Amino acid sequence: MSQTVIEPVSEPVNDGSGLAKEPLLQIRDLEVGFQTQRGLVPAVRGVSLTLYAGQTLAIVGESGSGKTTTAQAIIKLLAGTGTITAGQILFEGRDLAGLSEKQMQDVRGRLIGYVPQDPMSNLNPVWNIGFQVEEAIRANNVAQGKAARQRTIQVLQEAGLSDAQDRLKQFPHQFSGGMRQRVLIGIGLSARPKLLIADEPTSALDVTVQRQILDHLGTLTRDYGTSVLFITHDLGLAAERAEQLVVMYKGKVVESGPSQEILANPQHPYTQRLVAAAPSLASRRIQSAKNDDASGADIYSGGSLDTTLVARAAEREPAAEARDLIKVQNISKMYRIRTKGLKYNELLAVNDVSFAIKKGTTTALVGESGSGKSTVAKLILQLESITSGQIEFDGQDVAGLKGTALLKFRRRVQPVFQDPYGSLDPQYNVGNTIAEPLLAHKIGSSAERQARVRELLDQVSLPWATRYRYPSELSGGQRQRIAVARALALKPDVLVLDEAVSALDVLVQGQILNLLTELQTELDLTYLFITHDLAVVRLVADNVCVMQKGKIVESASTDEVFDSPREAYTRELLAAIPGANFEFGR
């Protein structure tokens, strides 16, 4: 694929005083490679970008585009065998690429702060929070001794932990994800660096928490005059938080410039696809192309949710009066959590939830983590027993199902899980993975199972040759296709999709959502779609149930929920979607 590399030129921004600022960070033709047994594999190929003091610049791209590698190259903490093979990283005119490890130690933390991606794995579980913040303060010689402890409290308070004093001795596992991310932001800013690299600082968090944290980060960096290099896969988020955008694709910068301009008028074909695929409130439910359009074949050739498709997505016909396939009535689930000794605390994870799903439609269950949406999925799948209430499937109460009746139920209701990396057995090749449910239910002869695998691979648009490959040789999107194929193997009526596209890049997400819509029309499937991402809901769901703290707070058709949300909580969720208010140049 020939790349049009557009030389990134970001204009010096005038601040109030009218003086043009000096570039703080200037990366020139950076090349980074990873040493493997087959030689050097390039990951970053000739990246150039410029960041001025006080500015925020976002690097956007899908996983594997080299955006994180670029960020790690700046502070020279590349993973594994990564090395900078060419180019310059000029920070205040000094080339970081040429500095020794000893000199880099003075740069890290003190001049360039770093906020990592995953708040769960980036704090050491065995040291208390106070220690981990204080060590950053000591290492950069900001303060020593008692003063360091004082500064620790101050840093944490500034990061938004008002009760920092009492929490210093606590450990990461006693903090929520959002609080941990605040700690990491505090650590990154503890020495008042001139540049803060924030690598997907909120992608592990709920949208509402994400919003609070990014607002706070924005305020802090503005107050300190810190420049921010923001790394994200989310175009909407990038546009909302950064003045300048750099779009990366396969290790190269394909487009760069002011955020608004890029969104309104994307030049590079990849950026155009990215802008088109970015799910936002403006999009409509995806229509099955085969439904109304003979040119449906081009979806596979494009392989993505492209502009034409979104444009074609007209108002969906109101689903013909179909019968309720799944009827959930007043179900509750109580967990007993052991506390000290023999005592228990009771946690009502699902509280009096009722809804019904008509055959052939999609109902989305939306909510933040901890809202009980995944528990509802487990209850419907009969993976856990309900405490009270009733679940009816096809007119039959599923609570008492045992033995062959339960097996029969399982054949008709199949799950697809979130993590395409964790839910496939790495030791099973694709063919065996897809055939496994058939084998478990003792269906067909070996030859018949082979034929079914072939049919399924065809349905999820993967070549027949894929059957001998192993999960580690497949991309995230391909793996999720396999997971869908496996779920379809038993010809179920219902698929329970628990965050099935959340771990995927936006373009791949679009492909999978497309595939699901095609399959729904083709096989008359019913979906229960569980997600925290409202923008995705807009694309696939007919009805939406919004969950908060175990309860359904709002339940209506997708259009109603998006156009006129009744509950304050729903409005809050909608407002928190990054880039919700942007005009995407579609």
Add this chain to the structure above:
Amino acid sequence: MVLYIFKRFINYFFLSMIATCLAYVVSSLALDPAAKYYGRNPQPTQQTIDNILNGLGVNPDVPVLQRLWEWLVNIVAHGSLGNGVNGVSIVDQIISRAGVSLRLLLIGSLIGAIVGVTLGVWGAVRQYKLSDQVVTYGSYLIFATPTFVIGVLLMIGATVLNGAAGMQLITFTGEYSAGLTGSWWDLALDRGIHLLLPTIALALIGAAGYSRYQRSVMLDVLSADFIRTARAKGRSRNSALVRHGVRVALIPMSTFFAYSFGTLVSGSIMLEIVFSFHGMGEFALNAISQSDINAVAGTTLFVAILILFSSTLSEVLYAALDPRVRN
């Protein structure tokens, strides 16, 4: 936390009891204490043999569970493990020998653990470098060598060294030089020198195992995100590894210490024989060869108690290292 440790202790306590009872039953079924009396010339009368066996509580005509019950009652009521075939109280014999073994075991396993952990961390940090390769191949070599061969090789080495020095630098037969008189210090030094080779042997075996495990755990930790974050704070690589890596890598090791202690106990039996130490290892071997049921059961109880304490200690270590299991 104290409650947690206490619970684990109770748990291990019952496991030790079950192990000891099983050992009693198995040794009662497998060993035939009467056999050696039948072999005597002149053969003692059946009456005499029965009297001896009944006196020891090991008469095979009495059902084994009844004997087990009496043995347990005897422990609880009199704190006695019965007498050995030589007529001496098992408890007295164990007390006189336990010190010899414990000295060897504790010092040896402690040094082994420290050296093993250090080598493991070092090997992980310098993965595939020459030093890592040397440690790796060295450990496998020690793994593959039987314990007594290691003992004998060390003795040969010491003899060569003594020969080269032209004097008795290292003495290695028995626990101390018989008939040596002198100040308290002289006696202690003499015992220390005698302890040197078996301790080195035991430490080598321990270090070989610990270093392998520690290296692989440490390699996992090295790629952990929080190590990179610590370096991004401005810490040097080495200080980040020591402060953040080693403690996390020690957590699974603390469990491994407890289990490998059992292996070391059996390893030390061979070493005691090779170095002529009159410790628990020799006692266990003699007990089996003389079909001394009470002695075998007593030895098992002794080892079970050792493992009981080392397991509880490993739980304490675990809780000390990992705040997540406290409360």
